[in-house]
Amino acid sequence: MKKQHLDKIISLCKRKGFVFPNSEIYGGLKASYDYGPLGVELKKSISELWWKEMTQSHQNIVGLDSAIMVHPDVWDASGHIANFNDPMTDNKDNKKRYRIDDLLSQQKSKVIDAICIALKIDSTNNDDIYSDIAHTLLSDGSKSDSVLEEAGVIDPFSGSIGKWTPAVQFNLMFKTDAGPSEKTGKHIYLRPETAQGIFINYLLVQNTMRLKVPFGIAQIGKAFRNEIVARNFIFRTREFEQMEMQYFVHPSKDVESMELWKEKRLDFYLNHLGINSENLKFHQHSKDALAHYAKDAYDIEYNFPFGWGEVEGIHNRTDFDLKQHENLSGKNMTYFDTKAQEKYHPFIIETSTGLNRLFLMVLCEAYFEDTENNRVVLQLPYELAPIKAVICPLVKKDGLPEKAMSVFKTLNQEFSCIYDEQGSIGKRYYRQDEAGTPFGITLDHQTLEDNSVTIRERDSMKQTRIPIDKISTFIQDNK
RNA sequence: GCGAGUGUAGCUCAGCUGGUAGAGCAUCAGCCUUCCAAGCUGAGGGUCGCGCGUUCGAAUCGCGUCACUCGCUCCA
Numbered sequence A: 001m002k003k004q005h006l007d008k009i010i011s012l013c014k015r016k017g018f019v020f021p022n023s024e025i026y027g028g029l030k031a032s033y034d035y036g037p038l039g040v041e042l043k044k045s046i047s048e049l050w051w052k053e054m055t056q057s058h059q060n061i062v063g064l065d066s067a068i069m070v071h072p073d074v075w076d077a078s079g080h081i082a083n084f085n086d087p088m089t090d091n092k093d094n095k096k097r098y099r100i101d102d103l104l105s106q107q108k109s110k111v112i113d114a115i116c117i118a119l120k121i122d123s124t125n126n127d128d129i130y131s132d133i134a135h136t137l138l139s140d141g142s143k144s145d146s147v148l149e150e151a152g153v154i155d156p157f158s159g160s161i162g163k164w165t166p167a168v169q170f171n172l173m174f175k176t177d178a179g180p181s182e183k184t185g186k187h188i189y190l191r192p193e194t195a196q197g198i199f200i201n202y203l204l205v206q207n208t209m210r211l212k213v214p215f216g217i218a219q220i221g222k223a224f225r226n227e228i229v230a231r232n233f234i235f236r237t238r239e240f241e242q243m244e245m246q247y248f249v250h251p252s253k254d255v256e257s258m259e260l261w262k263e264k265r266l267d268f269y270l271n272h273l274g275i276n277s278e279n280l281k282f283h284q285h286s287k288d289a290l291a292h293y294a295k296d297a298y299d300i301e302y303n304f305p306f307g308w309g310e311v312e313g314i315h316n317r318t319d320f321d322l323k324q325h326e327n328l329s330g331k332n333m334t335y336f337d338t339k340a341q342e343k344y345h346p347f348i349i350e351t352s353t354g355l356n357r358l359f360l361m362v363l364c365e366a367y368f369e370d371t372e373n374n375r376v377v378l379q380l381p382y383e384l385a386p387i388k389a390v391i392c393p394l395v396k397k398d399g400l401p402e403k404a405m406s407v408f409k410t411l412n413q414e415f416s417c418i419y420d421e422q423g424s425i426g427k428r429y430y431r432q433d434e435a436g437t438p439f440g441i442t443l444d445h446q447t448l449e450d451n452s453v454t455i456r457e458r459d460s461m462k463q464t465r466i467p468i469d470k471i472s473t474f475i476q477d478n479k
Numbered sequence B: 001g002c003g004a005g006u007g008u009a010g011c012u013c014a015g016c017u018g019g020u021a022g023a024g025c026a027u028c029a030g031c032c033u034u035c036c037a038a039g040c041u042g043a044g045g046g047u048c049g050c051g052c053g054u055u056c057g058a059a060u061c062g063c064g065u066c067a068c069u070c071g072c073u074c075c076a
Helices: A002-016 A037-056 A073-078 A098-104 A107-119 A129-139 A142-153 A195-208 A250-273 A320-329 A355-366 A400-414 A425-435 A445-450 A468-478
Strands: A018-022 A034-035 A060-061 A089-091 A097-098 A176-179 A187-189 A213-224 A237-250 A280-284 A296-305 A307-318 A335-337 A342-344 A347-354 A367-372 A375-377 A389-393 A417-419 A441-442 A454-456 A463-467
Touching: A002 A018, A002 A355, A002 A367, A002 A425, A034 A037, A034 A195, A034 A335, A037 A060, A037 A213, A037 A237, A037 A355, A060 A468, A073 A089, A073 A195, A073 A320, A089 A098, A089 A107, A097 A098, A098 A129, A107 A129, A107 A142, A195 A213, A195 A320, A195 A347, A213 A342, A237 A250, A237 A355, A237 A441, A250 A280, A250 A296, A250 A347, A280 A307, A307 A320, A307 A355, A347 A355, A367 A400, A375 A441, A389 A400, A400 A417, A400 A441, A400 A445, A400 A468, A425 A441, A445 A454, A454 A468
Parallel strands: A060 A213, A389 A417, A389 A441
Antiparallel strands: A018 A034, A089 A097, A176 A187, A213 A237, A237 A347, A280 A296, A296 A307, A307 A347, A335 A342, A367 A375, A441 A454, A454 A463
């Protein structure tokens, strides 16, 4: 049943103003979406919850907002330039695409030798021979296709020699040029992760805030990845928002800290975002699937309509990044513990989550078809609901609209409300059920006599009669 | 990336074998007044994703392209 929900959620998102396809009047842009009036509220609520949980709730975690564009050497140090500029080739016969270095590693040595001779590469004592060939092919673009084919490079899928296209580079990072002309300017990349902004600033942050290890730096911001495949609605987009907290610990405490954060982060999903534990699980990366920087890595996965998908990564990044930056920048990146008189590179435990994925997860979790009452309800936790209450006059006459409007104006100071007098009262409730509004407040003729209203709860549809001045208290108690 | 499918009003969809578009819901205005949608009247809104082609004539056929969904694949 759950498997069929994504279409319904996409439709609801558009209908109610959560998410719109971007550039729709021009036919759309792949994997690009806009957040509508309700969507922006929901997204903001999720990130605010996260921020509060990850900064304010801890004495030793502070925030940061670093730049999207940074010195290009940062990406050299991080490994993004080296690791994600892999030359690729396609087999024209079956349209399979391969990373050339991967492809070569599966070939017999005489094939490799033939290529080396053709390209005049010295293959002796060369550990990076596959990568070297790949990059040579790329720089010699035009002849790369014939070289691979003539050497007899076999397509592992078909088992026969492929008809290879010239080497092509797919850049993970979006590149642009800073400066007035392409020639004089530097290549600038849009950050593919927010983490590096934290690493390069960590000593300044530590110093200005007088922090002692262990401490954390949290950041929310956009990152950009030129994904080849982008799918599943807003699950994987080229432009996305990360919420990361990098926790700096003593190298001997990494395992312990990892366990701590795994627990804390899972709790966030269960107790703050209202996710059912059945729909969450940890997935540990296997050794060979680990990122170039990581020692150990867990994902928190959610059971989306399209299957289990990663919503958060909790990784032990070790001291890889800090040492890399130290090597490349020449600046000392060590932390000095004055009490222990010890100087070291802290290990970094990263909790990195995708805000857009949490958004989708929250919607999937909240979406409920109440067949008994023939309605669709978004059972969002109160804190996440874009609109907290709808204020309705029972009928559009006898001074009820005026009275309701004044109640609306008062309550709207306190929390986000909406006023609605259009259509039957049931219809108005149902409209808000779909938007996830937890409370409906209705004024009727009795209100004019004793200042009481009916308050109706979204999930249970239960109605209670209370005085106007108790609305706020009631909501606080029942949210 | 490969394979399959879809693309007609804001949403869900109908338009069979080619003759320039309909419904329900939604929206808006008016009536009704009723605490759990779908009562009455009326209105706005689409050159049928986009382009090219075939044809006297295309939403309907062909090709291309863009976008989305599903299955594999991939995902630092």
